[in-house]
Amino acid sequence: MFSIRNTTLLVIAALMLACADGGGSSKPSAESAPAEKTGNEDKTNGKTAFDGERAFKHAKTQVEFGPRPAGTPANEKARDYIVRELKSYGLKTALDEFTENTPRGKVKFKNVIAELPGESPNAIIIASHFDTKPFKEFTFVGANDGASSTGAVLEIARVMAAENQSAGRKRKYTYWFVFFDGEEAFCHDWSECLGGNDHTYGSRYMVERLRKEKQLDRVKAMILLDMIGDKDLTIPREDGSSKWLVDAIWGTAQDIGYAKEFPDRHFTVGDDDYMPFLRAGISAVDIIDLEYGSSPEDNSYWHTAEDTLDKISPRSLKIVGDVVLLSLPKVEAQIR
Numbered sequence: 407m408f409s410i411r412n413t414t415l416l417v418i419a420a421l422m423l424a425c426a427d428g429g430g431s432s433k434p435s436a437e438s439a440p441a442e443k444t445g446n447e448d449k450t451n452g453k454t455a456f457d458g459e460r461a462f463k464h465a466k467t468q469v470e471f472g473p474r475p476a477g478t479p480a481n482e483k484a485r486d487y488i489v490r491e492l493k494s495y496g497l498k499t500a501l502d503e504f505t506e507n508t509p510r511g512k513v514k515f516k517n518v519i520a521e522l523p524g525e526s527p528n529a530i531i532i533a534s535h536f537d538t539k540p541f542k543e544f545t546f547v548g549a550n551d552g553a554s555s556t557g558a559v560l561e562i563a564r565v566m567a568a569e570n571q572s573a574g575r576k577r578k579y580t581y582w583f584v585f586f587d588g589e590e591a592f593c594h595d596w597s598e599c600l601g602g603n604d605h606t607y608g609s610r611y612m613v614e615r616l617r618k619e620k621q622l623d624r625v626k627a628m629i630l631l632d633m634i635g636d637k638d639l640t641i642p643r644e645d646g647s648s649k650w651l652v653d654a655i656w657g658t659a660q661d662i663g664y665a666k667e668f669p670d671r672h673f674t675v676g677d678d679d680y681m682p683f684l685r686a687g688i689s690a691v692d693i694i695d696l697e698y699g700s701s702p703e704d705n706s707y708w709h710t711a712e713d714t715l716d717k718i719s720p721r722s723l724k725i726v727g728d729v730v731l732l733s734l735p736k737v738e739a740q741i742r
């Protein structure tokens with residue numbers, strides 16, 4: 407994702423230099439721990455069957471595999487785990503397998519796609535990326551950036567598959583749960599290499615494949631989750647996203663009591679896995695929290711060794727899971 411983010415970081419870096427704290431240690435010494443994290447609350451405050459603890463466990467498992475850049479053994483392990491989970495929910499899975507030239511040479515990528523068939527062959531995509539950004543300087547495990555959204559999409563898939571089974575009927579639309587490989591740039595900056603194309607390998611490939619197979623018209627909406635586990639969850643409206651999807655999702659958040667976590671203010675991401683879909687004329691939305699840092703509104707944990715499990719919470723995952731699941735009827739109702 408981004409361009410705006412880089413600007414923000416530059417500003418933050420400049421401010422840090424100006425303050426001359428000299429440390430580089432931006433650890434939150436006394437970030438007040440919000441009253442949360444009781445698994446009970448997650449399960450009993452109802453709303454949907456989405457289990458925040460389960461989604462958190464998926465994130466933890468991925469983190470334990472270590473750094474998971476595209477083309478690495480740990481990436482393979484994470485993908486196998488995702489496939490195993492999806493199959494255990496009774497979902498049919500498929501892989502998008504392809505090889506691309508990258509700044510690190512030829513890399514093999516694999517997206518995972520699970521299908522929940524609906525009455526209509528037309529599809530709504532709910533997606534995350536599961537790769538993590540490669541760093542030589544430090545160990546980057548991507549608890550929030552990669553693992554949190556992947557855990558949430560797995561749990562959304564489980565809940566929706568179980569609902570279909572218990573209701574004994576299909577939803578109106580087909581759902582594709584998509585786990586993109588290769589979202590992250592191999593080079594340090596998003597647009598530094600390959601003429602600005604060193605990122606979103608998986609989503610760009612999927613859109614091209616659908617186009618070639620003449621399946622692109624089937625996709626009626628794309629909902630992307632990225633960095634949604636922050637304990638201090640703040641997901642403003644993303645201005646690059648399709649407005650009707652933003653209205654449906656943020657409207658739902660307000661209705662069910664999450665106006666604080668989904669505030670009514672606006673920002674722009676710049677780029678992410680939703681962009682290839684938008685460029686192809688498909689409605690898409692990016693649900694992303696870029697205020698992931700030691701104080702509100704800074705993003706200092708992003709792409710650092712600080713992006714660890716202790717910064718994310720089952721409660722935040724549950725909030726996002728509930729909002730997405732409960733917004734789907736509104737989304738479906740607006741598709742013609």
Ligand SMILES: [Zn+2]
Pocket residue numbers: 407539551590709
């Ligand atoms: Zn990232």
